[in-house]
Amino acid sequence: MQETMTAAYLPGNSTVEMRTVPVPTPGHGEVLLRMKASTICGSDIRCIYHEHLGKGPEGYQGVVAGHEPCGQIVAEGPGCRRFKTGDRVIVYHISGCGVCNDCRRGYMISCTSARYRRAYGWQRDGGMAEYMIAEEKDLIALPDALSYADGAQVACGFGTVYEGLEKIGIDGNHAVLITGLGPVGLATGALCRKLGANKIIGIDVVPERMKIALDLGLCDAVQASGPDNVAQVRELTGGFGVERAVDCSANNLARATAIRATRKWGKIVFLGEGGTVEFNPSPDIIHDQKTIYGSWVTSTWLMEELVERLVRWNLHPADIITHRFALDKAADAYALMASGKCGKVAVCQDEELK
C-alpha cells in the first residue's frame, strides 16, 4: 500500500490546488475507499470554487474537495458491522451525528448537531483524491449492475431529484416542466421518464444543455428561457399547463415560470439552491389550489431504494456524464463545470477512466 496520495483542494480563486498528503488510516467504524468516481456538483462551483461563500452546512473548511464519491473498500477500521474490503459503495455525502431526530430519519443532510455534522468535501475530506475515509454508517451498497460513475451520481444529484419527485408524485397522468437543465435537471428528465411521465418539457439558457436533454431523450420539448415560456408551456399542454413542475435553476424568473406554467391543483417542487423568487400568491397559487414543496437532498433509506430502482429500470445515471478527467486534470474538470457547457463532469480512476 502506498503511503502518500494526490488530493485536490479548492482555494477559492477559481483554481484547483493539488497536494501530496499521507494516505489516511481508517478509525473505529470507518473504511478506507479507493476512489473510482467523484463528480462535481453545482454547489461546489457556487459555494467553493469561485470563492468561499458557504456558511453553516455549506462552509468549506479547506478539506479535500468532492462530495459525490463512489469507490471500493480497501481497508476497514475496527468495529465495522456490515461492509468489508472489496465491497463497492456509494458515500451518502454528509456524515451526521447518527442520534438526532433528522439522522434517525436517515436525513443526515439536516443533522442538527453542530459538533458532529460534517459533509464530505466541505468539513471533512471528500472524494477528489486517490483514497478517502468514510464512516460505515454513511455507505450505500452499489449493486453490481451499476458502475462507480453511476453511483457517484446517486450520492447527490439523482438522490436529490428522486426525493423531490417522490414528494410531488409523478405518473402517467402528468406533464412535467423542468426549469434548469444542468445535471439536476437532466436527472429529473431521466427519472420522470422511468416514472412514466406523459410529457417532459425543459427550459434552459445554455444551448449545449438544451441539446443534451433532447439528444439523450430526457425531454420531449425544450424552450430557450424567455418571457413567453408560460404561454409556450400552455400551448404544449392543451392550453392548461403542466401537472408537475420541478425547479432546478434557482433563478427568480424560472421559478416564477415553474409556478405559473403549472395548472390548477398542480404541484411544484424547488430543488435549485440559493436566490429568490417573486410571485403573487392569490392568482399564482391560492386561487388555483397549487402546492409548492421544498426538498433538500434525500435520506439513506431512499438512496438504497433508488439504487434498487435504477437496476430494475436499467437506468444508468452515468449517461448524463459528458466529460471524464483523471485526478491530475481536476483543474480542467472544475473549469469546464464552471463554464456550464457540459452535462455532468467526473474525476475518475482505474476502470472508470476509459
Ligand SMILES: [Zn+2]
Ligand atoms: Zn452535490
Ligand SMILES: [Zn+2]
Ligand atoms: Zn444528527
